[in-house]
Amino acid sequence: MTKLLPLLACVWMLFSLPVRADIDVYQFDNDNQEQVFRELTRELRCPKCQNQDIADSNAGLAKDLRDKTYQMLRAGKSKQDVIDYMVARYGNFILYDPPLMASTLILWLAPLGAIVLGMLFIVLRSRKTAVVSAELTEQERQRLARLLDEEQRS
Incomplete structure (x- = not known):
């Protein structure tokens, strides 16, 4: 126990050193x-x-x-x-609040422009798909006519 006491005292002094703080x-x-x-x-x-x-x-x-x-x-x-x-x-x-300049305007408007272009692409793409699907082949027209005739007879 007497040998442990100096060791504990050294450990206590080591951890009790004041912390240096820059203010x-x-x-x-x-x-x-x-x-x-x-x-x-x-x-x-x-x-x-x-x-x-x-x-x-x-x-x-x-x-x-x-x-x-x-x-x-x-x-x-x-x-x-x-x-x-x-x-x-x-x-x-x-600056946290930089002035409005051409370079900062591009940074703010580029994402908005990308979103608008993406939406425009989606709308045009969906319209093109709708037009393509509206065109029927001759075989599909004949089948549609038969189905409509059957429906009218019933």
């Missing part, structure tokens, strides 16, 4: 700057994570973008200046 702490001149910073970090997408804003992402690139946003705001840049800088550097992909 970004930014000091702002006023509440307006802080509010703009919070809005920007929610509006800008992390290029690495692709589905997280830079406020929630733990990627190193997201931290760099938060730091750059902070530096630009502290230097007196406006919200639009920061957005323009980020778009110039990373493209419209960095």
Whole structure:
């Protein structure tokens, strides 16, 4: 038991080490700057994570973008200046709500166009099948006439 006690103490100390947590702490001149910073970090997408804003992402690139946003705001840049800088550097992909442009319009309308073309193809194909099935061969016409005569006699 006495040999086990030091081993247990070592294991306890190993698992009780404090966990290191990185928390970004930014000091702002006023509440307006802080509010703009919070809005920007929610509006800008992390290029690495692709589905997280830079406020929630733990990627190193997201931290760099938060730091750059902070530096630009502290230097007196406006919200639009920061957005323009980020778009110039990373493209419209960095925005969660990209502006309407020809390239984004194609992305939105292409699936709709494919659906419309598919429906048109189905309708035209079904009409063609209906027309083909309406044409009877001579043998089918004679059989139909016999059946109709039999029906009328009954």
